[in-house]
Amino acid sequence: MDPWQDAMDHAVAVARRAGTLVRDAVQKDMKVMLKSSSVDLVTQTDQKVENLIIQSVTEKFPTHCFIGEESVAAGEACLLTDQPTWIVDPVDGTTNFVHGYPFVAVSIGFTVNKQLEFGVVYSCLEDKMYTGRKGRGSFCNGLSLQVSSQKDITQSMVATEFGSNRDPEVVDKIFCSMRRILCLPVHGMRGAGSAALNMCHVAAGSVEVYYETGIHCWDVAAAGVIVTEAGGLLMDVDGGPFDLMSRRVVAVNCQIIGDRVVKQIECFSPQRDDEG
Ligand code: LIP
Structure with a gap:
């Protein structure tokens, strides 16, 4: 029995919901704001998606911790502890998202004792769901993934x-x-x-x-x-x-x-x- 199966299933489900938000927003006018520099972009969708993920995870797993890109930008600490921790990038590829360039992902990682246990990356515009679970392989839309065998x-x-x-x-x-x-x-x-x-x-x-x-x-x-x-x-x-x-x-x-x-x-x- 995998102790984190429930959490991983939840991560996949919430990443899909987040992806729908991102897909809907990419068609519309968006307000672009700046973070660390004039080319470090953020939109209301980044913030909306992060809130959706944190809210939905907190309801199901109230004791778990978070490190989220937009929460850290808003002043929260970025400290990894031994507690079960969700590490969230609501929109990875924000510049792509702003320009409608088709590689935009919702990224949800999960650590326990500072070790990565599973990862879910949903490429929203391509509708590709990548998942990886420690010791159990990684998949894209259910098909097993394998790195290249090239050595040169x-x-x-x-x-x-x-x-x-x-x-x-x-x-x-x-x-x-x-x-x-x-x-x-x-x-x-x-x-x-x-x-x-x-x-x-x-x-x-x-x-x-x-x-x-x-x-x-x-x-x-x-x-x-x-x-x-x-x-x-x-x-x-x-x-x-x-x-x-x-x-x-x-x-x-x-x-x-x-x-x-x-x-x-x-x-x-x-x-x-x-x-x-
Ligand atoms: C971005 C990365 C990109 C990197 C940028 C930035 P964001 O993430 O995915 O590859 O070059 O520095 O970190 O800001 O779109 O989540």
Whole structure:
């Protein structure tokens, strides 16, 4: 008997309801607001979806804790404890959402004792429900996922993002890493505009590796389980162990490609999520 099956079923159901809200809103005029910078966008839909998820989960699991992107933006602490914790990004890919670019996801991760137990990523506009449960595999619309078996970086597709920091020194580092990786050479570089969906693409085998510095725990918690349960691994951008609060991630199909990619990455360390 899985102690968290009920919670996971609830996460899938609420992600579907949230997805309907997102799909309805994408057709309409929306008010766009700014967060950390003029390119870090937020809409009323982000806030509405987060409230829907928190309210519905609280009714069913009143003792559980939350880390939610918009709640943290509104001043709540971002501290991971041993308690069962829902880590929520109501709209991952907000810039895509604002522009009607079709990769927009509701991301719900769940930890107990600081360990990721399950993840649900619903790509609302594509109607793809990605799920991963520790020890039980990962799936997209019910079909089992498996990472690519490729071991050669020069035969690989690499995903990354520019992020929302436009400090020229940071942008230089991002371009420097991209240039090095592109010139290995690799088959191609892509970015879906959603960290969660980039990671689901690693799980599904359509890209071998995704890396980014500057993401937050709510961007990667859910998809982290989906990647590892599809046979992939998570690393830090310096090759060390993945740390959910560090704002750095490499999600990769195998150690060989991971080791090769991290050698090309210019590391930098944004303020940690738990030091905000
Ligand atoms: C976004 C990510 C995107 C990343 C941005 C941002 P949001 O999440 O999914 O890949 O480059 O920095 O974190 O803000 O749309 O939830």
